[in-house]
Amino acid sequence: MDINEALEWAAARHNGVLITLRRDGRAQSSDIVYATDGDIIRVSVTADRAKTANMRRDNRVVLHLTDPSSWSYVSFDATAELSPECAEPDDTTADELVALYRAVSDSDHPDWADYRQAMIDDRRLVARITPHSATGQIH
Numbered sequence: 001m002d003i004n005e006a007l008e009w010a011a012a013r014h015n016g017v018l019i020t021l022r023r024d025g026r027a028q029s030s031d032i033v034y035a036t037d038g039d040i041i042r043v044s045v046t047a048d049r050a051k052t053a054n055m056r057r058d059n060r061v062v063l064h065l066t067d068p069s070s071w072s073y074v075s076f077d078a079t080a081e082l083s084p085e086c087a088e089p090d091d092t093t094a095d096e097l098v099a100l101y102r103a104v105s106d107s108d109h110p111d112w113a114d115y116r117q118a119m120i121d122d123r124r125l126v127a128r129i130t131p132h133s134a135t136g137q138i139h
Contacts (some may be wrong), residue, residue, distance in 0.1 A: 003039075006074045006134035013035040014104050018043060018053035018127075019062040020080075028054055031045050034063070035103035040128050041076070047085050047123035055080045055127060063129055067093055070139045076131035083126040089116040096126050 023093075030051045041063060045052045049133045055061065059079045059135045066073040086093040092117045101109060109115040118124075 001074070001134045001136055001138075003065035003076075003131055003134045005138065006076065006136065007036060007039060007131065009072070009074055009138050010034075010041065010076075013065055013067065016063050016065040018051060018129075020051045021058045021060060022050075022054060023057065028040050029128060033104050034129075037103070039113075040130060041078070042096070042103075043127040043129060044097055044100055044124055045082075045127050047125060052082070052125070052127075055082060061127075061129060063131070072136070072138045074134055074138065076129070077133045077135075078129045078131040081128045081130070083128065085123055085125045086116075086119040090122065091112065093125055094119055097124055100126065 014033050014035065016032055016034055017029050019027050019029045022028050028050055032043050034041050061078050061080045063076045063078055083093045083096060086097060097119050
C-alpha cells in the first residue's frame with residue numbers, strides 16, 4: 001500500500017489502536033486518539049502507562065486504523081519518539097498538546113490555562129509516530 005495514500009486516509013480520522021511491545025515480546029494494544037501532521041502521527045500519552053514504558057524500551061509500534069462501515073483499514077509499521085513530559089504551562093510539550101487537542105477536536109478548549117495545568121498534573125507527553133510502511137485496504 002502506498003504510504004502517502006494511507007496517511008491521507010488516516011488524516012480524515014482520529015481513532016485507532018496503538019500496538020506496542022511488552023518486555024517479553026507480546027503485543028500490548030491501546031485505544032488512542034491521534035492527529036496527523038504531514039508524515040508524523042501524534043498521540044497524547046501519560047508517563048506512567050504501559051504503552052509509554054513499552055515505547056521507551058522499544059520504539060517499534062503499529063498503529064492500526066479501521067473504518068468498519070466501508071470495510072477499510074490501514075496498519076502502519078512505525079517508530080515512536082517521545083517528547084519530554086509536560087512540566088510547565090508554556091513549555092514546548094504543552095504547546096504541542098494544545099495543537100494536538102485542536103487537531104483532534106477541531107475546536108478550542110473552554111479554558112486553556114486549566115487544560116495546560118491538567119497536562120502537567122496528568123504527566124502528559126506526545127508520542128510522535130513515524131510510519132515506515134503501510135498495509136491494508138481502502139474502499
